Amino acid sequence: MDKIPMTVSGHQALREELNNRLSVERPRIIQDISEARAHGDLSENAEYHAAKEQQSLNEGRIQELESILTLADVIDVSRLSGDTVKFGATVLLIDEDTELEKTYQIVGDPEADASAGRISISSPISRALIGKEVGDSVEVTAPGGAHSYEILEIKYI
Incomplete structure (x- = not known):
């Protein structure tokens, strides 16, 4: 396993x-x-x-x-750092269509809770964000439709 x-x-x-x-x-x-x-x-x-x-x-x-x-x-996410999005990152995004800001932390599948801002590493948005940097735009195709986001901030807390 x-x-x-x-x-x-x-x-x-x-x-x-x-x-x-x-x-x-x-x-x-x-x-x-x-x-x-x-x-x-x-x-x-x-x-x-x-x-x-x-x-x-x-x-x-x-x-x-x-x-x-x-x-x-x-x-231990507090021991991680870097300029790119990876597991454990807390990412501040802005929806390029609606101008709404969203904050997500990328976590493991068992602890994911989108309503609390914790999204699964295997979710479409996480997969699109992995490896990206501040200022990058990502296109996410999800069940609810396609969205474009810009990464405003990446933190490891």
Whole structure:
């Protein structure tokens, strides 16, 4: 399997989610199952079936998190520098059509959250930005249509 690039903060967030699922969610779900069992006939017990479904989803996410964390290649972005965009860069862009400024940090797939300004290294905009410098214009073809951006600033924080 290939390593999964990840920032220190993204790795920490996934580790915290795993710990929460193991130490808080798992015991709570086990308690819910136990209480539902006490209500009698399991074949017609909706609470029992709902709790078992929760258990299945939680255990699946635990396995997924453990796999991701095992394959994580944690990169300390604060130790990076340079004039070109690469993994971990925080990039200030201006949309050349609308004149709106946007700030994105390029992160690993598991920690991406576009609404929080963290975009996946494998996203169309990240792929277009990699290797570019301040002042460069990039054309991004995305599912929502083509956009042109100019790079205003590149930081590694």
